[in-house]
Amino acid sequence: MKKLILISGLILMISCQEKSKLDPNVNPFFQDWTTPYEVPPFMDIKNEDYMPAFKKGMEENLAEIEVIIKNAEAPTFANTIEELERTGKLLSKVQRVFSNLASSNTNPKLQELQRELSPMLSAHYDKIVLNEDLFNRVEEIWNNRENTDLTKEQQKLLKDTRKQFVRSGALLNDSQKKQITEINSKLSELSTEFGQNLLAETNGFELILNKSDLDGLSDAVVSAASEAASQKMDQAESEEEKEKYKDKYVFTPHRTSMYPFLTESTRRDLREELYNSYVMRGDNGNETDNNDIAAQMAKLRAERANIMGHKTHADFILEENMLKTPDEVYDLLIQLWKPALKRAKVEVADMQAVADLEGKDFKIAAWDWWHYSEKVRKEKYDLDEAAIRPYLSLDNVIQGVFNTTNKLWGLNFREIFDIDSYHPDARIWEVTDKDGSHLAIFIGDYFTRSNKRGGAWMSSFKGQSNLDGRQRPIVVNVCNFPAPVGDNPSLLSFENAITLFHEFGHAMHGILTDVTYGSMAGTSGPRDFIELPSQLLEHWVSEPEVLKSFATHYETGETIPDELIEKLLKAGKFNQGFINTEYLAASLLDMDWHTMSEVDAQKISNNFEKNSMNKIGLIDEIAPRYRSTYFAHIFSGGYSSGYYSYVHAAVLDSDAFEAFKEVGNVFDPELSSKLRKEIYEKGSTEEAMDLYVNFRGRKPIIEPLLKIRGLDGSSD
Ligand SMILES: [Zn+2]
Structure with missing residues (x-):
């Protein structure tokens, strides 16, 4: 070596x-x-x-x-x-x-x-x-x-x-195999069509405004909208079309354009117009309408599940997951639904109070949510993001996550400079265990650049296996954080810091894994489990003890003040009623689409979504995070019957972290080593629920999640 x-x-x-x-x-x-x-x-x-x-x-x-x-x-x-x-x-x-x-x-x-x-x-x-x-x-x-x-x-x-x-159909007879192939190919066509329609619908609406329509908008939002208009002008094919955008401001139903407008604009009529363009995508009865495609896909999926010997599509999908049946998923979602909806109603009342105080004569509607929740946020949860960044230089946060895993598991990190990486920004570390033995190579590639796709992820260049000798992995984290400007270091937002801890949690799953067979190593487990190791590590970055150990001001060296930490943690509970309600509504909608029998699937009505939402009592002020006609996760991505996974993993990580809280030490040696042995080392060598129970001593409960998200009544 x-x-x-x-x-x-x-x-x-x-x-x-x-x-x-x-x-x-x-x-x-x-x-x-x-x-x-x-x-x-x-x-x-x-x-x-x-x-x-x-x-x-x-x-x-x-x-x-x-x-x-x-x-x-x-x-x-x-x-x-x-x-x-x-x-x-x-x-x-x-x-x-x-x-x-x-x-x-x-x-x-x-x-x-x-x-x-x-x-x-x-x-x-x-x-x-x-x-x-x-x-x-x-x-x-x-x-x-x-x-x-x-x-x-x-x-x-x-x-x-x-x-x-x-x-994949190995037990089927030839005619069944043929049917499955046909269904798969139809589904793949429909899912492409769904995605293309959605794109057309999202690009098909523009709110073109005059200078006099910009009331309430900040300079940054105005200049982005003006920039959008001049881009339209550049792309225009006729003089007439160019004229349409001249000296105008353009907003679209893309979230990056819509949310700032909905938050800042004081023009209620325009908020309503833009919001409706967003929630009606794919539901306009034109040639890019997605209603029929969704219904056809649900039918085909039900049919395929039956051929495969399952009652519904959800049964077929969940067979692979930690929650094994639709009933288990519904149970979880409904348990969370009630407190989330209750909290959302309190949030509506808070916003209504602000509107009443302003002397406004209207009832808060869905398109008012961003504008009025921002007012509530300023009043109750105000946090200046810019004040936090100087404490969160990239090197500080990396040191923070290294320290955390050192205190949990005794790991050490040594940066290596004599190996060529694939890009100068991609840094390489050797990870050694507490006895000094080699564990893995870790590559951290953190800065955004034009030839990198968006988002943040973990992957590996080499897997782990003990089948023919000890083979240790090479794991990589890729993020899109701001590159340093001039002599200043790259300064992260708190959200960025959480992302870094999250991806490093996945990396730990890949680095600590210790299994015989490579196909079962690291992050190979079911979808509703694999976010546990990553989301769990996020909890440490919010611990005041941990934050203070690394968050020092890049210029003055001062440690992050308690007052700032307090504000930071409180801000995490803002708007959770809304966030959880819209998410859970979409998760339930996903389940409803995929728990139909083949017979029921033949008679899907136009009111399917409406009935589904009425059944759970969704309020008018909130739409599901995705309505059916733009629910790309389930109709043009791989998440059908799986959108619930995010919150399932959150239940697990909150409950798992609570174990450390219960013993009053977030670095408790006994718990840390159990966590490593039962969760981070095991890959998919056992059923995920067994792994969890081995660590926690019981099945997960939802109360810790409710507490963390302020849905336990403490924020009302
Ligand atoms: Zn993740």
């Missing part, structure tokens, strides 16, 4: 040595990487190396599968399931590098490759998962499982492997 060398001349020499080990005439993916910790030799990989490596990787993968199938010996766990784990090494090697860089450091060539590769890869994986000979071997092992001596981890791997085949 290489140690950090402090003499710069030597660093250069080491780099040269490392580089010379790769043969420049051979594709780097076809060579062993002798870089420290097998960090990909980024500087040696060229755009044109990917496609040949993908092709060879897929070929090798299929050849390996052939060897497993052709094995004359009777199928066993070792010669089939375990061997499957060993297949596809080259493909994974190239795929990890490619998919990471295509997201964090892309270029036109990589984007083109992405489009080319996506159908190739899905056809490749279909060949494996629809391979009957392979499934027959798996099925034989499954049927004999009672007579074989498998560890708990092996039993779970066998179950998961088989399930993957079964969920």
Whole structure:
């Protein structure tokens, strides 16, 4: 293992040595990487190396599968399931590098490759998962499982492997398989159409204003709207169209344009107009209406679930999750729904009081919410974001999260400078355990840049496995924080700091993982569980003890004042009735769409959503976070029957953190080590609920979440 060398001349020499080990005439993916910790030799990989490596990787993968199938010996766990784990090494090697860089450091060539590769890869994986000979071997092992001596981890791997085949249709007869293929292809067409209609509907409305319509708007909002108008002018194809935008201000039903307007504008009539354009998207009875598409998709999904042997689509989806049945999901959502709605009604009353005091003669409506809640916020929860940033330089916050995991698990971080990264901003650390042994490589790529996609995420360049020796992972966090300006450091908002802790929580899941089989490592668990390790770590950044340990003013060195911390924590409870109500309404709507039997799905009425919302008593002042006709998560993304996952994970993380609160020490050694052993190390080697119960000693309860979000009545 290489140690950090402090003499710069030597660093250069080491780099040269490392580089010379790769043969420049051979594709780097076809060579062993002798870089420290097998960090990909980024500087040696060229755009044109990917496609040949993908092709060879897929070929090798299929050849390996052939060897497993052709094995004359009777199928066993070792010669089939375990061997499957060993297949596809080259493909994974190239795929990890490619998919990471295509997201964090892309270029036109990589984007083109992405489009080319996506159908190739899905056809490749279909060949494996629809391979009957392979499934027959798996099925034989499954049927004999009672007579074989498998560890708990092996039993779970066998179950998961088989399930993957079964969920792709392996148990169906040929005519059923054909039906499923047809349904899948129809669904994929409809979901694309849904997305395109939504785009057209969102782009199809503009609120074009004169200077005299801008009452209440701040300079920043006005100049963004004026900028939007001049962009329209530049794109205009005729003089007449140009004239339409001349000296005008444009707002659209995109949230980034709409929310500032709804918050600041004192023109109630215009707020109503813009708001309605947003909530009516896809529901205008024109050629881009999405009502019928949603209904057709629900029908097809119900039909597919029936063929697969499930009662409803939700049953089919939830089989994979921590909550296993629609009843369990409804139970959770309804339990949260009641206090959220109650709190929302208090918030309406607070806003009405402000409006009455202003002498306004109207009842608060949905389009008034942002404007009047902002007034309540200023009065009750005022927090100056700008006052916090100087305490949250990026380096401070990184140090904060390192300190936190050091106090929890004894981890140490050492920045490495003698390995080339894929971009100068992507920094590399070695993570060592409390006994000094190597745990992982961590790459942190924090600044926004034009060739990076938006948002923040965790991924890995190398997975973890103990199957053929101890293989430790290379994990990356990518964010879009503001780059430093001049000599000043990058200063984060508190929300950014939370994001950094969140992504680092995912990273910890990937770094601490310690399982035998790579496919079960780290973040491989169900959707309603995998946000637990990330959201849980967020709780530490709000602890005054933790904040004070790293949040020092970048100029004066002063520690963040108590008064500021207090305001910060109180502000977290603002508007939670609204936030939770709109979210839960959408989650319930998602469940209603997907718990229909095939028969019921045949007679979906136009009033489906209205009935669904009336049933739970949603108030007029709030619309679901997504109405059906623009609910892209469930009709053009992968979240059908899964939108509830976010709040489920929040129940888990609040309840898990409460364990530390109960013992009065957020770094309690016994709890920390249990948390590591039962949650962060285990990947998906056990059922997620079992893992949780092993840690907490019981199933999760919702009370800690209600308290944290101010839905326990304490804020009323
Ligand atoms: Zn996350």
